[in-house]
Amino acid sequence: xxxxxxxxRYLIKTRGQQVTLSCSPISGHRSVSWYQQTPGQGLQFLxxxxxxxxxxxxxxxxxxxxxxxxxxxxxMNVSTLELGDSALYLCASRALTGAYEQYxxxxxxxxxx
Amino acid sequence: GNSVTQMEGPVTLxxxxxxxxxxxxxxTGYPSLFWYVQxxxxxxxxxxxxxxxxxxxSNKGFEATYRKETTSFHLEKGSVQVSDxxxxxCALSDQRNNNDMRxxxxxxxxxxx
Numbered sequence: 690x691x692x693x694x695x696x697x698r699y700l701i702k703t704r705g706q707q708v709t710l711s712c713s714p715i716s717g718h719r720s721v722s723w724y725q726q727t728p729g730q731g732l733q734f735l736x737x738x739x740x741x742x743x744x745x746x747x748x749x750x751x752x753x754x755x756x757x758x759x760x761x762x763x764x765m766n767v768s769t770l771e772l773g774d775s776a777l778y779l780c781a782s783r784a785l786t787g788a789y790e791q792y793x794x795x796x797x798x799x800x801x802x
Numbered sequence: 803g804n805s806v807t808q809m810e811g812p813v814t815l816x817x818x819x820x821x822x823x824x825x826x827x828x829x830t831g832y833p834s835l836f837w838y839v840q841x842x843x844x845x846x847x848x849x850x851x852x853x854x855x856x857x858x859x860s861n862k863g864f865e866a867t868y869r870k871e872t873t874s875f876h877l878e879k880g881s882v883q884v885s886d887x888x889x890x891x892c893a894l895s896d897q898r899n900n901n902d903m904r905x906x907x908x909x910x911x912x913x914x915x
Contacts (some may be wrong), residue, residue, distance in 0.1 A: 793845035
């Protein structure tokens, strides 16, 4: 099976702009989660989607939003970018069976200048 | 709420040394436990898992045993290699709590030749 894919891998944006990141889960996985990873804050949970519905949400401002499509692909959007949004954004998918482990994509490295 | 605590790094070892990274958890139910590894510039990879008390997860020479009595899941390897240099994350998934997924802060391991 192909793994989790994320596009783009690298992105440079300017403060105030918005950005959309894309994630394709492992085939058959209906749950997709997003995380922000920074050196200072570590791995922080953004949100999880299952069957096009947001199940869980982390403690991030409303500038961070997401959605999931009927084919389980997911996008996250960050509006009005701030310098502090520079981070590695990781997507993870899982099948809600067994141990419920998550499988991660390679991430999108976002730099805000 | 659920949480994972792992030993702070960084950890620096010589090649062929014994590795232990401590991990303890707090959970209301009986979670599944995981260790993930992150190599530079990559996403997290599932290293091993355990789904119930006394289970031992193992992979690539790494082992961890699910200890319910001490709420621990310590990662061990008998002889580390330079290629094991990475960041290691302990995590849990709690099926009784909306499949809540929690990660530790990560422990950076550097192995010197």
